[in-house]
Amino acid sequence: MTISRDTLHTLCPLHALLDRHGRIVQAGPTLIKLFDSPVQGERFLDLFEVYRPRAVTAMAGLLQTEGRKLHLRIRLGKRTSLKGVLFPAANGGALINLSFGIAVVDAVRDFSLTGNDFAITDLAIEMLYLVEAKSAAMDSSRRLNTRLQGARLAAEEQAFTDTLTGLKNRRALDHILERLKRTGSDFTVIHLDLDFFKQVNDTDGHAAGDRVLQCVARTMVELTRKDDTVARVGGDEFVIVLPNAMERERLQALCSQLIQRIEAPILHDGKACHVSASIGIARTMGKPVELETLSEQADIALYASKRAGRARFTFFDDTQKATLSQQTSAIAGE
The missing domain is CATH 3.30.450.260 (Haem NO binding associated domain)
Structure with a gap:
């Protein structure tokens, strides 16, 4: 045949x-x-x-x-x-x-x-179907993993972000400070507190207060570098972390700009809101310093600025700590 x-x-x-x-x-x-x-x-x-x-x-x-x-x-x-x-x-x-x-x-x-x-x-036909099914399943799995990874990253970002200002929150700040401590490099912590913010909230309402906080946050981001961290750690309290050593003159210039910009009137519903900023600065200065100690030093320098008349910045030194306990309670309520 x-x-x-x-x-x-x-x-x-x-x-x-x-x-x-x-x-x-x-x-x-x-x-x-x-x-x-x-x-x-x-x-x-x-x-x-x-x-x-x-x-x-x-x-x-x-x-x-x-x-x-x-x-x-x-x-x-x-x-x-x-x-x-x-x-x-x-x-x-x-x-x-x-x-x-x-x-x-x-x-x-x-x-x-x-x-x-x-x-x-040919049995190869059945195998081809299996290969195609496996490929489709793998593609689907990859897409799902991508979505899950995106959702996880979004959740992590949300967990580390202050929802009102878009700045980092205290949890994110703690992670960043721990990482900087492990590197052993010098860094600077700036503690900034708004003056007269309570009056804005009491007189003009919380919506005006929120507007002020958002404008202040934007100002701080604009004046700092990409690698710096700006975090909101309380109602009207902010912390700026500057990695790597920064000269005293540059820190003075930065803080002066911050105070000047924050003192500019902020409009809300046609009305000007006025606040200022008091700043405390603490630096590692080439010495190993516990994070809690560094934070305390920035707080002490901040309250020194408050005592000196507000709308100013102060670098921490050991002489400030001796007088802190006598005046902290009264200043904190302002």
């Missing part, structure tokens, strides 16, 4: 029909796709290396493998492995069927094969 060319293409899309010299006289459509070029007229053994059951170098040796499983690999390019079986054909030629022997996953990846490149009854 003679099998037509179209029938062979359908039943064995990955086949080669050889003449008695071992040249390909007919090739299945999938075989042609593997080489992306015509293969008719080429010697089969020039295209494929047969390495089991034994090395085969000529057509005579190839014919001796009749009915046995052949292990082959493509000689050039991606060196894809295949398995096949040989049957003698007319005039000393042979039919080699490779349709069930290609590594499906690798072939799909390397040669962009689809279900149309395999016989309808």
